Amino acid sequence: MMDTRWIDGKAFAARMRAEIAAEAADLRARHGLEPGLAVVLVGDDPASRIYVRNKVQQTTEAGMRSLEHRLPAETTEAELVALVEALNRDRAVHGILVQLPLPRHIDSARILATIAPEKDVDGFHVVNAGRLAVGLDGLVPCTPLGCLLLLKAFAPPLAGARAVVVGRSNIVGKPMAQLLLRESCTVTIAHSRTRDLPEECRRADILVAAVGQPELVRGDWLKPGAIVIDVGINRVTDAEGKARIVGDVAFKEALGVAGAITPVPGGVGPMTIACLLRNTLTAARRQAGIAG
Ligand SMILES: Nc1nc(=O)c2c([nH]1)NC[C@@H]1CN(c3ccc(C(=O)N[C@@H](CCC(=O)O)C(=O)O)cc3)C=[N+]21
Numbered sequence: 001m002m003d004t005r006w007i008d009g010k011a012f013a014a015r016m017r018a019e020i021a022a023e024a025a026d027l028r029a030r031h032g033l034e035p036g037l038a039v040v041l042v043g044d045d046p047a048s049r050i051y052v053r054n055k056v057q058q059t060t061e062a063g064m065r066s067l068e069h070r071l072p073a074e075t076t077e078a079e080l081v082a083l084v085e086a087l088n089r090d091r092a093v094h095g096i097l098v099q100l101p102l103p104r105h106i107d108s109a110r111i112l113a114t115i116a117p118e119k120d121v122d123g124f125h126v127v128n129a130g131r132l133a134v135g136l137d138g139l140v141p142c143t144p145l146g147c148l149l150l151l152k153a154f155a156p157p158l159a160g161a162r163a164v165v166v167g168r169s170n171i172v173g174k175p176m177a178q179l180l181l182r183e184s185c186t187v188t189i190a191h192s193r194t195r196d197l198p199e200e201c202r203r204a205d206i207l208v209a210a211v212g213q214p215e216l217v218r219g220d221w222l223k224p225g226a227i228v229i230d231v232g233i234n235r236v237t238d239a240e241g242k243a244r245i246v247g248d249v250a251f252k253e254a255l256g257v258a259g260a261i262t263p264v265p266g267g268v269g270p271m272t273i274a275c276l277l278r279n280t281l282t283a284a285r286r287q288a289g290i291a292g
Pocket residue numbers: 048051054097098099100101122142233245264265266267268269270271272273
Protein backbone atom coordinates (compact mmCIF):
# COMPACT_ATOMS: atom_id res chain seq x y z
CA MET A 1 0.00 0.00 0.00
CA MET A 2 1.17 3.47 -0.97
CA ASP A 3 1.55 6.03 1.81
CA THR A 4 -0.60 8.83 0.34
CA ARG A 5 0.46 12.41 1.13
CA TRP A 6 -2.22 14.93 2.01
CA ILE A 7 -1.76 18.17 0.13
CA ASP A 8 -2.64 20.78 2.73
CA GLY A 9 -4.06 23.59 0.60
CA LYS A 10 -5.32 25.42 3.65
CA ALA A 11 -1.82 25.78 5.12
CA PHE A 12 -0.27 26.54 1.71
CA ALA A 13 -2.89 29.26 1.08
CA ALA A 14 -2.26 30.80 4.51
CA ARG A 15 1.47 31.07 3.69
CA MET A 16 0.61 32.64 0.32
CA ARG A 17 -1.68 35.18 1.98
CA ALA A 18 1.10 36.14 4.41
CA GLU A 19 3.46 36.76 1.45
CA ILE A 20 0.77 38.78 -0.33
CA ALA A 21 0.16 40.85 2.83
CA ALA A 22 3.89 41.65 3.03
CA GLU A 23 3.93 42.72 -0.64
CA ALA A 24 0.78 44.82 -0.16
CA ALA A 25 2.38 46.56 2.86
CA ASP A 26 5.45 47.28 0.73
CA LEU A 27 3.31 48.71 -2.11
CA ARG A 28 1.59 50.99 0.35
CA ALA A 29 4.81 52.12 2.04
CA ARG A 30 6.83 52.73 -1.11
CA HIS A 31 4.17 53.79 -3.61
CA GLY A 32 1.15 54.83 -1.53
CA LEU A 33 -0.84 52.22 -3.45
CA GLU A 34 -3.63 50.23 -1.81
CA PRO A 35 -4.97 47.43 -4.05
CA GLY A 36 -8.77 47.48 -4.18
CA LEU A 37 -11.01 44.51 -4.95
CA ALA A 38 -14.69 45.06 -5.76
CA VAL A 39 -16.93 42.03 -5.20
CA VAL A 40 -20.42 42.12 -6.69
CA LEU A 41 -23.09 39.75 -5.41
CA VAL A 42 -26.52 39.69 -7.04
CA GLY A 43 -29.27 37.99 -5.05
CA ASP A 44 -28.86 36.09 -1.82
CA ASP A 45 -27.83 32.48 -2.53
CA PRO A 46 -26.59 31.39 0.95
CA ALA A 47 -23.56 29.45 -0.37
CA SER A 48 -22.46 32.47 -2.43
CA ARG A 49 -22.81 34.67 0.66
CA ILE A 50 -20.34 32.51 2.58
CA TYR A 51 -17.74 32.68 -0.22
CA VAL A 52 -18.16 36.43 -0.46
CA ARG A 53 -17.77 36.80 3.30
CA ASN A 54 -14.53 34.76 3.27
CA LYS A 55 -13.17 36.74 0.33
CA VAL A 56 -13.96 40.07 1.95
CA GLN A 57 -12.38 39.04 5.26
CA GLN A 58 -9.19 37.67 3.67
CA THR A 59 -8.82 40.71 1.40
CA THR A 60 -8.91 43.01 4.40
CA GLU A 61 -6.51 40.79 6.37
CA ALA A 62 -4.03 41.00 3.49
CA GLY A 63 -4.08 44.80 3.79
CA MET A 64 -6.10 45.42 0.64
CA ARG A 65 -9.31 47.38 0.27
CA SER A 66 -12.49 45.39 -0.15
CA LEU A 67 -15.49 47.05 -1.77
CA GLU A 68 -18.69 45.07 -1.56
CA HIS A 69 -21.76 45.56 -3.75
CA ARG A 70 -24.82 43.52 -2.76
CA LEU A 71 -27.65 43.91 -5.21
CA PRO A 72 -31.19 42.50 -5.04
CA ALA A 73 -32.07 39.41 -7.12
CA GLU A 74 -34.36 41.60 -9.28
CA THR A 75 -31.45 43.77 -10.49
CA THR A 76 -31.68 44.18 -14.28
CA GLU A 77 -28.88 43.34 -16.71
CA ALA A 78 -28.67 47.04 -17.66
CA GLU A 79 -28.22 48.04 -14.00
CA LEU A 80 -25.46 45.48 -13.52
CA VAL A 81 -23.70 46.58 -16.72
CA ALA A 82 -23.86 50.17 -15.45
CA LEU A 83 -22.30 49.18 -12.11
CA VAL A 84 -19.47 47.25 -13.82
CA GLU A 85 -18.79 50.21 -16.12
CA ALA A 86 -18.59 52.51 -13.09
CA LEU A 87 -16.14 50.10 -11.40
CA ASN A 88 -14.08 49.98 -14.63
CA ARG A 89 -13.70 53.78 -14.38
CA ASP A 90 -13.01 53.86 -10.61
CA ARG A 91 -9.25 54.26 -10.11
CA ALA A 92 -9.44 52.93 -6.53
CA VAL A 93 -10.72 49.61 -7.91
CA HIS A 94 -8.01 47.35 -9.37
CA GLY A 95 -9.94 44.08 -9.39
CA ILE A 96 -13.60 43.30 -10.15
CA LEU A 97 -15.26 40.00 -9.28
CA VAL A 98 -18.91 39.40 -10.18
CA GLN A 99 -19.97 36.31 -8.26
CA LEU A 100 -21.36 33.52 -10.42
CA PRO A 101 -23.90 32.11 -10.98
CA LEU A 102 -25.97 35.21 -11.77
CA PRO A 103 -29.79 35.14 -11.71
CA ARG A 104 -31.20 33.53 -14.87
CA HIS A 105 -32.54 36.77 -16.36
CA ILE A 106 -28.99 38.16 -16.61
CA ASP A 107 -26.65 37.12 -19.47
CA SER A 108 -23.39 36.31 -17.65
CA ALA A 109 -21.35 36.33 -20.86
CA ARG A 110 -22.39 39.96 -21.44
CA ILE A 111 -21.44 40.91 -17.88
CA LEU A 112 -18.03 39.18 -18.09
CA ALA A 113 -17.38 40.91 -21.42
CA THR A 114 -18.10 44.29 -19.77
CA ILE A 115 -15.36 43.91 -17.12
CA ALA A 116 -12.15 45.67 -18.20
CA PRO A 117 -9.67 42.82 -18.94
CA GLU A 118 -6.95 44.45 -16.77
CA LYS A 119 -9.38 44.40 -13.79
CA ASP A 120 -10.70 40.89 -14.51
CA VAL A 121 -9.14 39.15 -11.48
CA ASP A 122 -11.25 36.02 -12.17
CA GLY A 123 -9.54 35.70 -15.56
CA PHE A 124 -12.87 34.93 -17.23
CA HIS A 125 -12.84 37.64 -19.93
CA VAL A 126 -12.18 36.30 -23.46
CA VAL A 127 -9.12 38.55 -23.69
CA ASN A 128 -7.57 36.84 -20.65
CA ALA A 129 -8.59 33.37 -21.91
CA GLY A 130 -6.96 34.23 -25.24
CA ARG A 131 -3.82 35.56 -23.59
CA LEU A 132 -3.45 32.34 -21.62
CA ALA A 133 -4.00 30.28 -24.78
CA VAL A 134 -1.27 32.08 -26.74
CA GLY A 135 1.19 32.47 -23.83
CA LEU A 136 0.88 36.20 -23.11
CA ASP A 137 0.78 37.72 -19.61
CA GLY A 138 -2.78 38.23 -18.47
CA LEU A 139 -4.88 37.33 -15.47
CA VAL A 140 -5.23 33.56 -14.93
CA PRO A 141 -8.41 32.03 -13.41
CA CYS A 142 -7.92 31.56 -9.67
CA THR A 143 -8.90 27.91 -9.19
CA PRO A 144 -6.65 26.45 -11.92
CA LEU A 145 -3.83 28.78 -10.85
CA GLY A 146 -4.18 27.50 -7.28
CA CYS A 147 -4.11 23.90 -8.54
CA LEU A 148 -0.97 24.60 -10.55
CA LEU A 149 0.82 26.12 -7.55
CA LEU A 150 -0.01 23.01 -5.49
CA LEU A 151 1.24 20.75 -8.29
CA LYS A 152 4.48 22.70 -8.60
CA ALA A 153 5.03 22.32 -4.85
CA PHE A 154 3.89 18.71 -4.38
CA ALA A 155 4.33 16.88 -7.69
CA PRO A 156 7.60 15.71 -9.23
CA PRO A 157 8.76 17.72 -12.29
CA LEU A 158 5.70 18.42 -14.43
CA ALA A 159 7.44 18.39 -17.83
CA GLY A 160 6.58 15.23 -19.72
CA ALA A 161 4.02 14.02 -17.14
CA ARG A 162 0.67 12.71 -18.37
CA ALA A 163 -2.03 15.01 -17.01
CA VAL A 164 -5.73 14.24 -17.28
CA VAL A 165 -8.20 17.03 -16.54
CA VAL A 166 -11.73 15.75 -15.98
CA GLY A 167 -14.10 18.61 -16.82
CA ARG A 168 -14.11 21.12 -19.68
CA SER A 169 -15.54 24.28 -18.12
CA ASN A 170 -14.25 27.73 -19.09
CA ILE A 171 -13.68 28.42 -15.38
CA VAL A 172 -11.56 25.40 -14.46
CA GLY A 173 -11.08 22.59 -17.01
CA LYS A 174 -9.97 24.55 -20.07
CA PRO A 175 -7.63 27.03 -18.32
CA MET A 176 -6.23 24.15 -16.20
CA ALA A 177 -5.34 22.30 -19.39
CA GLN A 178 -3.67 25.43 -20.80
CA LEU A 179 -1.56 25.87 -17.65
CA LEU A 180 -0.46 22.22 -17.64
CA LEU A 181 0.41 22.45 -21.33
CA ARG A 182 2.50 25.55 -20.55
CA GLU A 183 4.39 23.32 -18.03
CA SER A 184 5.02 20.79 -20.83
CA CYS A 185 2.66 18.11 -19.55
CA THR A 186 0.97 15.80 -22.03
CA VAL A 187 -2.60 16.95 -21.48
CA THR A 188 -5.90 15.16 -21.98
CA ILE A 189 -9.23 16.85 -21.30
CA ALA A 190 -11.85 14.26 -20.41
CA HIS A 191 -15.55 14.95 -19.80
CA SER A 192 -19.00 13.42 -19.49
CA ARG A 193 -18.94 12.13 -23.08
CA THR A 194 -15.46 10.59 -22.84
CA ARG A 195 -15.47 6.90 -23.80
CA ASP A 196 -14.20 4.77 -20.88
CA LEU A 197 -13.46 7.57 -18.42
CA PRO A 198 -11.98 5.18 -15.79
CA GLU A 199 -9.38 3.91 -18.29
CA GLU A 200 -8.53 7.46 -19.36
CA CYS A 201 -7.98 8.43 -15.71
CA ARG A 202 -5.76 5.38 -15.08
CA ARG A 203 -3.22 6.82 -17.53
CA ALA A 204 -2.80 9.99 -15.44
CA ASP A 205 0.36 10.81 -13.49
CA ILE A 206 -1.55 13.97 -12.57
CA LEU A 207 -5.33 13.89 -12.30
CA VAL A 208 -7.38 17.06 -11.87
CA ALA A 209 -11.06 16.36 -11.16
CA ALA A 210 -13.36 19.32 -11.88
CA VAL A 211 -16.75 17.94 -12.86
CA GLY A 212 -18.97 18.77 -9.88
CA GLN A 213 -20.14 15.17 -9.34
CA PRO A 214 -19.75 13.85 -5.81
CA GLU A 215 -17.08 11.11 -5.61
CA LEU A 216 -17.29 10.31 -9.32
CA VAL A 217 -13.62 9.29 -9.49
CA ARG A 218 -13.11 5.96 -7.69
CA GLY A 219 -9.96 4.55 -6.12
CA ASP A 220 -9.53 1.97 -8.89
CA TRP A 221 -9.55 4.75 -11.53
CA LEU A 222 -6.17 5.95 -10.24
CA LYS A 223 -2.70 4.97 -11.35
CA PRO A 224 -0.73 3.99 -8.23
CA GLY A 225 1.31 7.00 -7.13
CA ALA A 226 -0.75 9.54 -9.13
CA ILE A 227 -1.02 13.12 -7.85
CA VAL A 228 -4.72 13.91 -7.46
CA ILE A 229 -6.16 17.44 -7.32
CA ASP A 230 -9.82 17.48 -6.35
CA VAL A 231 -11.58 20.70 -7.37
CA GLY A 232 -15.11 19.50 -6.53
CA ILE A 233 -17.09 21.07 -3.68
CA ASN A 234 -20.33 19.06 -3.51
CA ARG A 235 -22.88 19.32 -0.73
CA VAL A 236 -24.30 15.87 0.04
CA THR A 237 -26.45 14.30 2.75
CA ASP A 238 -24.93 11.18 4.32
CA ALA A 239 -26.74 8.02 5.53
CA GLU A 240 -27.51 9.64 8.92
CA GLY A 241 -29.07 12.62 7.17
CA LYS A 242 -26.14 14.93 7.98
CA ALA A 243 -25.02 17.50 5.38
CA ARG A 244 -21.35 17.46 4.46
CA ILE A 245 -19.03 18.50 1.65
CA VAL A 246 -17.31 15.94 -0.59
CA GLY A 247 -15.10 16.32 -3.62
CA ASP A 248 -15.27 14.78 -7.10
CA VAL A 249 -12.92 12.00 -5.90
CA ALA A 250 -13.81 9.18 -3.46
CA PHE A 251 -11.17 10.35 -0.97
CA LYS A 252 -10.98 7.25 1.26
CA GLU A 253 -10.64 4.95 -1.75
CA ALA A 254 -7.83 7.13 -3.10
CA LEU A 255 -5.84 6.79 0.13
CA GLY A 256 -3.30 4.02 -0.34
CA VAL A 257 -3.43 4.36 -4.15
CA ALA A 258 -2.64 8.00 -4.94
CA GLY A 259 0.82 9.39 -4.26
CA ALA A 260 -0.73 12.60 -2.98
CA ILE A 261 -4.22 14.12 -2.87
CA THR A 262 -5.95 17.37 -1.91
CA PRO A 263 -8.69 16.98 0.72
CA VAL A 264 -12.11 18.64 0.46
CA PRO A 265 -12.49 20.95 2.28
CA GLY A 266 -9.00 22.28 2.95
CA GLY A 267 -7.47 21.65 -0.47
CA VAL A 268 -8.20 23.69 -3.57
CA GLY A 269 -10.88 26.00 -2.09
CA PRO A 270 -8.57 28.11 0.08
CA MET A 271 -6.08 28.33 -2.81
CA THR A 272 -8.77 29.90 -5.01
CA ILE A 273 -9.14 32.83 -2.63
CA ALA A 274 -5.36 33.20 -2.15
CA CYS A 275 -4.96 33.38 -5.95
CA LEU A 276 -7.73 35.97 -6.16
CA LEU A 277 -5.69 38.16 -3.77
CA ARG A 278 -2.53 37.44 -5.80
CA ASN A 279 -4.33 38.50 -9.01
CA THR A 280 -5.62 41.67 -7.33
CA LEU A 281 -2.08 42.62 -6.30
CA THR A 282 -0.80 41.88 -9.82
CA ALA A 283 -3.62 43.91 -11.38
CA ALA A 284 -2.94 46.87 -9.07
CA ARG A 285 0.79 46.83 -9.87
CA ARG A 286 0.15 46.71 -13.61
CA GLN A 287 -2.44 49.52 -13.50
CA ALA A 288 -0.01 51.68 -11.51
CA GLY A 289 2.92 50.78 -13.80
CA ILE A 290 4.93 49.25 -10.95
CA ALA A 291 7.12 46.25 -11.76
CA GLY A 292 6.69 43.23 -9.51
N1 LIG B 1 -16.90 34.99 -10.21
C1 LIG B 1 -16.71 33.94 -9.39
N2 LIG B 1 -15.46 33.59 -9.04
C2 LIG B 1 -15.25 32.55 -8.19
O1 LIG B 1 -14.08 32.21 -7.88
C3 LIG B 1 -16.38 31.83 -7.67
C4 LIG B 1 -17.66 32.25 -8.07
N3 LIG B 1 -17.80 33.29 -8.94
N4 LIG B 1 -18.75 31.62 -7.61
C5 LIG B 1 -18.66 30.59 -6.59
C6 LIG B 1 -17.38 29.82 -6.74
C7 LIG B 1 -17.01 28.98 -5.55
N5 LIG B 1 -15.76 29.53 -5.06
C8 LIG B 1 -15.12 29.08 -3.90
C9 LIG B 1 -14.00 29.70 -3.40
C10 LIG B 1 -13.41 29.26 -2.23
C11 LIG B 1 -13.93 28.20 -1.53
C12 LIG B 1 -13.31 27.78 -0.25
O2 LIG B 1 -12.49 28.48 0.32
N6 LIG B 1 -13.66 26.60 0.26
C13 LIG B 1 -13.12 26.10 1.52
C14 LIG B 1 -14.21 26.03 2.57
C15 LIG B 1 -15.41 25.17 2.16
C16 LIG B 1 -16.54 25.23 3.17
O3 LIG B 1 -16.32 24.83 4.32
O4 LIG B 1 -17.64 25.65 2.78
C17 LIG B 1 -12.46 24.74 1.31
O5 LIG B 1 -12.67 24.11 0.25
O6 LIG B 1 -11.74 24.31 2.19
C18 LIG B 1 -15.04 27.57 -2.02
C19 LIG B 1 -15.62 27.99 -3.20
C20 LIG B 1 -15.39 30.56 -5.83
N7 LIG B 1 -16.25 30.77 -6.81
